[in-house]
Amino acid sequence: MPADLVFMMGKYEARIPGDRLYAENHLWLKSQDAGPAGQSRFQVGFTAYSVRLLQDVYFLSWSLDPDSPVRHKQEIGEIESSKAVSSLYAPRDGRVLDFNAALLQDPSAINLDNYGTGWLFEFETGETLLTPPDYAALLESGWEATQRLIKGQMND
Amino acid sequence: MAGKKVTVVISQGQGKNPTKRQLEEDLAAALIMEPDCDVSIIPHLYDLTPDHTGLLFLKSIPGDLVIAAWLFPRAARWVLDRNGVKGQPGVSLLPAADDEEDAAEPEDAPADAQARALGAWDVPHRKIYCLDLRQQADYRVYRDEVRRISRECSVQTVDLMSWIQGSPQAAQLERYLHPQGANPAPAAAAEEDPVRRRWYPVIDYSRCTNCMECIDFCLFGVYGVDSVDRILVEQQDNCKKGCPACSRVCPENAIIFPEHKTAAIAGADVGTAAGLKIDLSKLFGAPSALEQAVLERDVELVADGRDAVGATVGVPKRQAHKPVTRDALDELIDGLDQLS
Numbered sequence: 001m002p003a004d005l006v007f008m009m010g011k012y013e014a015r016i017p018g019d020r021l022y023a024e025n026h027l028w029l030k031s032q033d034a035g036p037a038g039q040s041r042f043q044v045g046f047t048a049y050s051v052r053l054l055q056d057v058y059f060l061s062w063s064l065d066p067d068s069p070v071r072h073k074q075e076i077g078e079i080e081s082s083k084a085v086s087s088l089y090a091p092r093d094g095r096v097l098d099f100n101a102a103l104l105q106d107p108s109a110i111n112l113d114n115y116g117t118g119w120l121f122e123f124e125t126g127e128t129l130l131t132p133p134d135y136a137a138l139l140e141s142g143w144e145a146t147q148r149l150i151k152g153q154m155n156d
Numbered sequence: 157m158a159g160k161k162v163t164v165v166i167s168q169g170q171g172k173n174p175t176k177r178q179l180e181e182d183l184a185a186a187l188i189m190e191p192d193c194d195v196s197i198i199p200h201l202y203d204l205t206p207d208h209t210g211l212l213f214l215k216s217i218p219g220d221l222v223i224a225a226w227l228f229p230r231a232a233r234w235v236l237d238r239n240g241v242k243g244q245p246g247v248s249l250l251p252a253a254d255d256e257e258d259a260a261e262p263e264d265a266p267a268d269a270q271a272r273a274l275g276a277w278d279v280p281h282r283k284i285y286c287l288d289l290r291q292q293a294d295y296r297v298y299r300d301e302v303r304r305i306s307r308e309c310s311v312q313t314v315d316l317m318s319w320i321q322g323s324p325q326a327a328q329l330e331r332y333l334h335p336q337g338a339n340p341a342p343a344a345a346a347e348e349d350p351v352r353r354r355w356y357p358v359i360d361y362s363r364c365t366n367c368m369e370c371i372d373f374c375l376f377g378v379y380g381v382d383s384v385d386r387i388l389v390e391q392q393d394n395c396k397k398g399c400p401a402c403s404r405v406c407p408e409n410a411i412i413f414p415e416h417k418t419a420a421i422a423g424a425d426v427g428t429a430a431g432l433k434i435d436l437s438k439l440f441g442a443p444s445a446l447e448q449a450v451l452e453r454d455v456e457l458v459a460d461g462r463d464a465v466g467a468t469v470g471v472p473k474r475q476a477h478k479p480v481t482r483d484a485l486d487e488l489i490d491g492l493d494q495l496s
Contacts, residue, residue: 023200023441024441025439025440025441026439026440027440050436050440053436053439055435057252058171073441073447075442083434084435084436084441085417085436086435086436086437086439087437087440087442088441089437089439089441089442090441091441105471146439147234149438149439
């Protein structure tokens with residue numbers, strides 16, 4: 001299995017496991033099994049980077065039913081944490097198969113085990129995803145803008 | 157100049173959130189005991205139709221006014237302005253969760269970026285203070301701020317006297333209630349109904365440069381111009397509930413939808429977003445402002461049985477060759493865009 005990568009957010013080490021793929025909107029996609037021809041099935045969750053920015057998740061809701069086709073960047077849900085609110089968007093064109101029902105009762109697994117039991121939904125897509133080094137490079141290039149965004153909004 | 161009273165109007169929150177109601181009631185009860193203030197409660201300011209008694213009452217207030225609402229002060233100010241309740245923006249010293257360099261008069265001392273803005277017009281000398289009820293949980297903070305404002309107002313005798321002599325209010329209001337040919341949409345048939353939720357844009361004229369991008373982009377006829385070609389929200393009830401697309405294409409971030417969940421669209425001021433949460437939507441894959449505006453407009457077009465037009469109609473172009481001066485809110489919005 002490829003080694004995990006680490007992205008330094010200031011002093012915080014955001015781990016990027018080598019056993020899965022990524023999307024630009026800071027989700028990981030871990031291959032489950034082959035879907036229909038040309039499609040792959042993935043479990044999807046927040047990367048350590050996103051969880052670090054969100055901090056404690058209070059509330060998660062989805063705006064579509066399981067087994068719905070989605071377009072890339074289509075809004076699919078909402079999240080509220082101690083630090084942030086955000087809409088959530090589909091990582092690629094594809095199909096959202098099912099949601100992690102446990103999180104709707106108690107989203108704390110997102111914080112406790114974001115790469116495991118804190119997975120968000122199952123997703124089927126035939127599109128290309130980012131490799132761990134791709135994702136690490138993306139974080140590197142976006143880190144300044146992210147810091148500006150956060151500082152701009154928090155005025156500190 | 158004793159006996160000068162300040163009028164405090166509490167604008168109720170939408171819905172029946174008990175915490176909000178409690179704060180409104182506690183504040184009202186506390187202010188009734190104050191010798192120098194008159195207190196009234198009206199339904200949610202943004203939802204009032206032009207002929208609602210709450211709005212008529214607001215228009216009838218001659219002197220300094222404090223409005224406490226579940227709105228960003230900038231949103232409250234321009235909702236009032238739109239409805240002909242005009243005044244100089246009073247500077248509230250309401251302590252924020254983390255105290256900033258004040259809500260520092262965003263329109264009194266416009267920076268370069270606002271130099272091209274239309275600005276509010278025909279504003280009387282009285283002051284309007286907008287307090288954001290979401291900022292603090294304890295009614296006593298608001299009561300103390302009202303006391304402070306009340307003292308501030310009674311000290312400024314020169315301003316008040318000169319204003320009272322002139323009594324420009326009625327004539328001015330008449331002009332704003334009935335601008336030439338462009339009456340703000342009358343409340344069609346809803347007049348006797350209890351207040352219903354509304355959704356419409358509010359223009360911040362301290363930022364608006366009259367560039368007309370909004371009137372080009374909106375295909376629902378919400379915008380118009382007055383007799384001197386100033387942009388205005390002409391048919392506000394043509395606006396599509398939930399759609400903030402025009403706000404996203406506005407190059408000056410001058411269009412406010414007070415009930416939108418994104419603080420920048422709901423009228424958050426630069427430097428007063430204290431206590432608000434960060435919006436990470438860009439980070440999690442939200443489309444760019446223009447992409448999203450186009451998507452939102454298409455959804456509403458299709459819902460109306462019309463054809464989606466994508467980016468073929470009314471996308472910003474007038475600004476292409478103009479030099480741009482920027483301020484902190486521009487930086488914030490662009491910071492969001494760079495994250496895609």
